[in-house]
Amino acid sequence: MNKTITYQIPIGPIHPALKEPVMFEFEIEGEKIKDVDVHLGQVHRGIEWAGMRRNSIQILYLAERICGICSYSHPAAFTLAVERIAGIEVPERAEYLRVIQAELERICSHILWAGVAAHEIGFDSVLFLTWQIREKALDLTEYLTGNRVTKAIMMIGGVRRDITEDMLPTIRKSLDFLKENFEKLRKVFLDDKTVQMRTKNCGILTKEDALKLCAVGPTTRASGVKKDARLDQPYFAYNELDFDYVTPDVLTGEVNGDVYDRIIVRLLEVKQSIDLIEQCLDRMPSGEILAEPKIQKLLIQLKKAEGEAIGIIEAPRGEDIHFVKLVGEEHPHSWKVRAPTYNNILPWIPMLKGEQIADIPIVAASTDPCMSCTNRVAIVKNGHRDILLAEDLHRLSVEKTRRLMK
Amino acid sequence: MAKGLPKAFKKSLWVYHINSGSCNGCDIEIIAALCPRYDAERFGIKLVGSPRHADVLLITGPVTRQMVDKVKRAYEQMPDPKAVIVVGNCGNTGDVFYESYNLVGPIDNIIPVDVHVIGCAPRPENIIYGVIKAWTKLETLEAKK
Ligand code: SF4
Numbered sequence: 404m405n406k407t408i409t410y411q412i413p414i415g416p417i418h419p420a421l422k423e424p425v426m427f428e429f430e431i432e433g434e435k436i437k438d439v440d441v442h443l444g445q446v447h448r449g450i451e452w453a454g455m456r457r458n459s460i461q462i463l464y465l466a467e468r469i470c471g472i473c474s475y476s477h478p479a480a481f482t483l484a485v486e487r488i489a490g491i492e493v494p495e496r497a498e499y500l501r502v503i504q505a506e507l508e509r510i511c512s513h514i515l516w517a518g519v520a521a522h523e524i525g526f527d528s529v530l531f532l533t534w535q536i537r538e539k540a541l542d543l544t545e546y547l548t549g550n551r552v553t554k555a556i557m558m559i560g561g562v563r564r565d566i567t568e569d570m571l572p573t574i575r576k577s578l579d580f581l582k583e584n585f586e587k588l589r590k591v592f593l594d595d596k597t598v599q600m601r602t603k604n605c606g607i608l609t610k611e612d613a614l615k616l617c618a619v620g621p622t623t624r625a626s627g628v629k630k631d632a633r634l635d636q637p638y639f640a641y642n643e644l645d646f647d648y649v650t651p652d653v654l655t656g657e658v659n660g661d662v663y664d665r666i667i668v669r670l671l672e673v674k675q676s677i678d679l680i681e682q683c684l685d686r687m688p689s690g691e692i693l694a695e696p697k698i699q700k701l702l703i704q705l706k707k708a709e710g711e712a713i714g715i716i717e718a719p720r721g722e723d724i725h726f727v728k729l730v731g732e733e734h735p736h737s738w739k740v741r742a743p744t745y746n747n748i749l750p751w752i753p754m755l756k757g758e759q760i761a762d763i764p765i766v767a768a769s770t771d772p773c774m775s776c777t778n779r780v781a782i783v784k785n786g787h788r789d790i791l792l793a794e795d796l797h798r799l800s801v802e803k804t805r806r807l808m809k
Numbered sequence: 810m811a812k813g814l815p816k817a818f819k820k821s822l823w824v825y826h827i828n829s830g831s832c833n834g835c836d837i838e839i840i841a842a843l844c845p846r847y848d849a850e851r852f853g854i855k856l857v858g859s860p861r862h863a864d865v866l867l868i869t870g871p872v873t874r875q876m877v878d879k880v881k882r883a884y885e886q887m888p889d890p891k892a893v894i895v896v897g898n899c900g901n902t903g904d905v906f907y908e909s910y911n912l913v914g915p916i917d918n919i920i921p922v923d924v925h926v927i928g929c930a931p932r933p934e935n936i937i938y939g940v941i942k943a944w945t946k947l948e949t950l951e952a953k954k
Binding site for chain 1: 830831832833834835836838841845846871875899904906908909910911912930932
């Protein structure tokens with residue numbers, strides 16, 4: 404009985420929730436999880452190293468490809484840092500356009516997440532519903548930037564495409580569509596009995612733990628911590644817009660820090676983002692969209708820049724920090740990225756302790772981790788070591804939902 | 810739709826998807842291709858959970874050093890006839906990561922590739938077209954028997 408069985412099946416799941424290889428090690432007693440350990444690795448592509456061999460404008464495109472879902476936030480944070488070093492003044496209109504893009508990305512990302520969460524508890528029809536709504540948001544992205552996924556809209560000193568007067572009706576129509584469907588989503592996720600049974604009091608992260616482990620983004624806000632880089636260290640045009648921290652007590656009057664609360668926060672943020680885009684459309688001044696339209700000139704200016712700076716952006720998953728040091732050469736001396744998921748991995752440990760195996764997928768997905776699909780789970784059970792594939796986990800999770808529905 | 814396709818789609822293609830270190834951009838487009846807007850599933854194209862069930866291997870990403878072995882093994886586990894589709898520039902050429910020290914790709918250094926779907930990220934239409942190309946290959950192999 405004490406033989407070690409290790410299945411090694413190359414790549415795990417098909418679902419888009421857990422990207423980037425990650426392995427949990429669980430100690431379980433029956434169905435209950437006693438202890439959790441997390442192992443990370445594998446999507447290391449040496450991006451920062453490559454960045455030190457390119458100039459700042461080339462890095463924008465490299466940063467875009469750190470993560471396809473936050474393909475706006477990473478170049479944005481990098482740009483903020485570089486602009487601070489070089490002292491580039493960004494035109495007012497560009498600041499508003501940047502907010503619009505950032506919020507649009509948040510809408511796409513949160514709706515994508517909602518679909519994945521539904522998939523994890525076995526509601527594939529809801530996955531399809533949410534992704535259908537998401538297609539509309541992607542259409543809008545494509546209309547504004549020319550691309551669905553990697554948008555290439557950020558430029559040092561501004562943005563690359565303007566929103567003209569004749570584009571406004573289409574944009575407003577899409578926003579109205581999203582607003583209408585938001586109600587549908589709200590009903591499905593917040594009023595459905597089964598969803599509540601699976602997510603309430605499950606995967607709890609207390610406020611103390613959230614603070615202690617430096618959780619970021621919706622994960623920490625769902626635990627009642629008021630932390631949002633858009634409000635704490637306003638960038639772009641955020642200080643001129645009207646919005647507040649989204650915590651679950653806005654809707655329910657209490658904070659539990661469970662998976663349900665994290666759903667509430669993300670859904671409310673979708674609504675907030677739609678609202679922010681509308682505010683931007685109304686208040687946007689006219690003017691230039693780039694500080695320096697000639698790229699050659701801009702490059703010369705950047706080549707002379709010296710100093711170091713940090714760019715902080717509230718990405719859909721939390722604050723994304725880029726540190727850049729320029730030393731008056733073509734290539735930056737150093738570039739360091741801290742993506743929000745780094746911070747949201749440790750909170751998995753308190754969240755998962757004491758839960759059932761079938762709850763692993765939804766709890767893990769509830770922080771919206773941005774990882775590649777090789778998660779395998781090693782279970783240490785009476786000295787046995789089994790590796791559970793995410794497939795099996797997913798099956799267990801679906802079975803639990805079915806049981807609850809009966 | 811091209812001539813001959815209805816017959817082609819008589820059989821359903823099962824697809825296995827590997828992410829070998831991609832940025833997720835291509836992966837979300839693959840899921841988008843299966844979701845209602847593009848709905849590849851109506852042709853019987855379906856993602857499966859094991860390479861042993863698959864006719865077609867969809868690979869994204871530039872293959873990091875840690876993933877080489879896994880990509881090879883998944884390929885070996887697939888039954889013949891099989892087709893391999895690389896989705897996205899970074900699997901085809903290395904894309905922006907081309908010079909990195911931790912990459913073993915592009916994927917055709919590791920396993921034989923039948924269809925290259927280009928784009929970063931490719932549109933879902935493009936991915937579906939790639940699958941159809943792969944289907945043609947499988948059909949030809951079948952006919953030769
Ligand atoms: S081809 Fe581009 S979008 Fe696709 S995984 Fe590679 S870097 Fe990401």
